[in-house]
Amino acid sequence: MKRDPQRPECRPEPPLPPFLLPSSTSSSAPGEAEGAEPQLTPPVWIFGYGSLVWRPGFEFTSRKVGFIRGYSRRFWQGDTFHRGSERMPGRVVTLLEDGGACTWGVAYEVRGEQIAASLQYLNMREAVLGGYDTKLVKFHPQEKDAEEPILALVYIATPQNPSYLGPASEEDIAAQIIVSSGCAGHNIEYLLRLADFMRYFCPQAEDKHLFSIEEALISILPCLYCTEEPLEETASDPQKSKS
Numbered sequence: 028m029k030r031d032p033q034r035p036e037c038r039p040e041p042p043l044p045p046f047l048l049p050s051s052t053s054s055s056a057p058g059e060a061e062g063a064e065p066q067l068t069p070p071v072w073i074f075g076y077g078s079l080v081w082r083p084g085f086e087f088t089s090r091k092v093g094f095i096r097g098y099s100r101r102f103w104q105g106d107t108f109h110r111g112s113e114r115m116p117g118r119v120v121t122l123l124e125d126g127g128a129c130t131w132g133v134a135y136e137v138r139g140e141q142i143a144a145s146l147q148y149l150n151m152r153e154a155v156l157g158g159y160d161t162k163l164v165k166f167h168p169q170e171k172d173a174e175e176p177i178l179a180l181v182y183i184a185t186p187q188n189p190s191y192l193g194p195a196s197e198e199d200i201a202a203q204i205i206v207s208s209g210c211a212g213h214n215i216e217y218l219l220r221l222a223d224f225m226r227y228f229c230p231q232a233e234d235k236h237l238f239s240i241e242e243a244l245i246s247i248l249p250c251l252y253c254t255e256e257p258l259e260e261t262a263s264d265p266q267k268s269k270s
């Protein structure tokens with residue numbers, strides 16, 4: 028896919044300074060480190076790259092489409108609550124450290140009372156229910172005139188969390204998504220909404236993993252994308268509409 032010369036090339040990011048944000052799997056919300064001052068200063072930016080791109084679930088002041096460097100998005104996290112069950116775990120996305128890669132998503136700006144409310148909500152949704160930890164990353168807005176990257180909080184499910192499923196073929200991932208649903212809805216919806224986000228908001232970006240799974244899912248369930256014959260065809264040949 029042709030890259031837009033205006034867009035910053037995706038190259039390895041220099042390491043971030045260490046920060047004291049606790050792992051959000053601890054009982055405290057991110058930013059409430061035991062005995063240490065939180066490193067996030069208002070306004071706080073939260074980067075989403077999975078369900079957060081279409082369903083943040085918290086109030087925010089503004090949002091920007093953009094990317095982070097050094098990570099690839101992978102359907103390698105199991106989910107037995109939002110998009111799956113204990114008996115049929117679903118698959119949702121996490122980030123894999125990958126020096127030369129970029130992951131596109133949405134960063135949300137939260138201010139004032141929105142900060143504590145969003146972090147408490149996400150601590151429950153992502154950490155407690157989802158097994159995700161928090162990290163700080165540099166977010167690059169897609170606006171061409173965007174100068175500096177923005178420090179943002181991101182939720183990542185590491186291989187150490189109990190729901191981590193790890194790599195599988197795109198076909199096996201699609202087959203697992205097809206049979207999984209949970210409290211937030213079907214796992215198919217999760218995949219297709221993420222694929223639609225990338226098509227409409229980041230058409231210049233590549234995500235072979237995501238679109239290969241979507242293709243595998245459509246090859247198993249062609250009805251998902253079957254369309255009626257174009258009207259103009261049946262109009263020109265009325266016999267067709269009778270078949």
Ligand SMILES: N[C@@H](CCC(=O)N[C@@H](CS)C(=O)NCC(=O)O)C(=O)O
Nearest residue numbers: 075076077078079109119157182211
């Ligand atoms: N942390 C990623 C992934 C978050 C994610 O998709 N988490 C799932 C599982 S815990 C979730 O919140 N699902 C809600 C839904 O599927 O609507 C993001 O920033 O979007």
